[in-house]
Amino acid sequence: xxxxxxxxxxxxxxxxxxxxxxxxxxxxxxxxxxxxxxxxxxxxxxxxxxxxxxxxxxxxxxxxxxxxxxxxxxxxxxxxxxx
Amino acid sequence: xxxxxxxxxxxxxxxxxxxxxxxxxxxxxxxxxxxxxxxxxxxxxxxxxxxxxxxxxxxxxxxxxxxxxxxxxxxxxxxxxxxxxxxxxxxxxxxxxxxxxxxxxxxxxxxxxxxxxxxxxxxxxxxxxxxxxxxxxxxxxxxxxxxxxxxxxxxxxxxxxxxxxxxxxxxxxxxxxxxxxxxxxxxxxxxxxxxxxxxxxxxxxxxxxxxxxxxxxxxxxx
Numbered sequence: 001x002x003x004x005x006x007x008x009x010x011x012x013x014x015x016x017x018x019x020x021x022x023x024x025x026x027x028x029x030x031x032x033x034x035x036x037x038x039x040x041x042x043x044x045x046x047x048x049x050x051x052x053x054x055x056x057x058x059x060x061x062x063x064x065x066x067x068x069x070x071x072x073x074x075x076x077x078x079x080x081x082x083x
Numbered sequence: 084x085x086x087x088x089x090x091x092x093x094x095x096x097x098x099x100x101x102x103x104x105x106x107x108x109x110x111x112x113x114x115x116x117x118x119x120x121x122x123x124x125x126x127x128x129x130x131x132x133x134x135x136x137x138x139x140x141x142x143x144x145x146x147x148x149x150x151x152x153x154x155x156x157x158x159x160x161x162x163x164x165x166x167x168x169x170x171x172x173x174x175x176x177x178x179x180x181x182x183x184x185x186x187x188x189x190x191x192x193x194x195x196x197x198x199x200x201x202x203x204x205x206x207x208x209x210x211x212x213x214x215x216x217x218x219x220x221x222x223x224x225x226x227x228x229x230x231x232x233x234x235x236x237x238x239x240x241x242x243x244x245x246x247x248x249x250x251x252x253x254x255x256x257x258x259x260x261x262x263x264x265x266x267x268x269x270x271x272x273x274x275x276x277x278x279x280x281x282x283x284x285x286x287x288x289x290x291x292x293x294x295x296x297x298x299x300x301x302x303x304x305x
Binding site: 040046054055056075076 | 112117118121122123125126127143147150155201203205208216217218219221222223226227234235239262265268279283286287290291294297298
């Protein structure tokens with residue numbers, strides 16, 4: 001019942017499993033214990049959360065006019081076929 | 084035109100009330116409903132199609148063909164999955180069919196040979212033999228104290244966009260669907276035909292590299 005302590009190098013590879021909730025309880029406890037005593041890994045986890053949050057704000061550029069026209073043309077063609 | 088099965092992976096959301104309203108407008112031939120959809124999804128669909136076919140031009144074509152599949156299938160949409168998931172599945176089916184015609188092997192079939200990549204450079208950790216082997220040489224910085232406008236500025240987002248573009252295609256596909264588009268894990272596995280473990284490895288590598296790119300950018304002038 002005495003697993004060796006996780007190193008920081010090991011912990012950074014477990015971050016995604018941790019955030020995804022894809023981790024058995026024993027491993028989660030080891031990660032939590034490490035985090036509780038390690039400001040470096042706590043900062044790393046915070047950076048990863050920020051990364052995910054900012055990635056979620058990426059937005060698409062506007063469609064170019066030719067692409068939009070071509071798609072609308074297809075849509076109108078379908079609609080005419082409908083009616 | 085392959086018609087997608089409306090199967091629902093466990094945990095995947097069903098169509099929302101808003102989805103069904105949009106579906107009704109599409110069925111009525113409402114052009115503004117279609118514009119909403121293409122503005123949201125077309126470029127993302129093209130990028131996803133790019134995973135399966137040989138060129139940007141073919142990917143554009145596949146996405147257009149998928150939209151035709153969307154109008155043609157819209158009367159049969161029952162809302163067992165979200166509208167978005169259904170559209171993406173039409174795209175992946177269309178792209179796979181095209182890839183077969185191009186005699187190109189569909190990606191994700193094998194992930195073999197994907198070399199071990201560390202999330203963080205080895206030299207950030209103390210070497211073997213050190214009393215603190217495997218621990219940080221110097222701690223990463225908290226980013227929470229950075230001003231929001233720097234974190235969410237155009238330049239920061241450009242750094243992320245470029246980092247994603249540099250990723251191997253499978254990693255890029257997973258991080259875009261999960262973290263940019265906001266699909267759930269089950270939906271992404273279903274769309275890309277990959278297993279849970281693969282999806283997580285791809286996501287992990289992708290996020291780790293995006294974080295590293297962000298770190299280089301945010302800390303270059305600290």
